[in-house]
């Protein structure tokens with residue numbers, strides 16, 4: 001099992017991700033929120049994600065159906081992870097928060113999140 005350490009920009013929020021295989025693939029989403037953030041996400045089983053610090057520094061942004069949780073650091077504003085509405089057993093992780101990974105070299109799938117939005 002591989003373990004990756006992630007953090008927001010200022011370091012107030014830290015997390016750990018585990019994976020069976022090296023993380024090399026991710027997704028981008030075209031919903032109205034993700035298109036503004038422009039990040040590459042890895043969608044992992046919830047049990048592979050562990051918040052290791054800064055729970056009280058996170059802000060939870062909810063919109064549209066108010067079901068998904070989009071977490072970001074209240075100090076530096078960086079999105080770290082989210083709990084998707086369409087896959088409650090998964091966690092979307094901002095690959096850019098993991099220093100040892102290079103999101104720009106990832107195999108990136110485009111997700112049509114726009115089609116899932118109600119507004």
Ligand SMILES: [Zn+2]
Pocket residue numbers: 008009010011012013073074075076077078
């Ligand atoms: Zn921060």
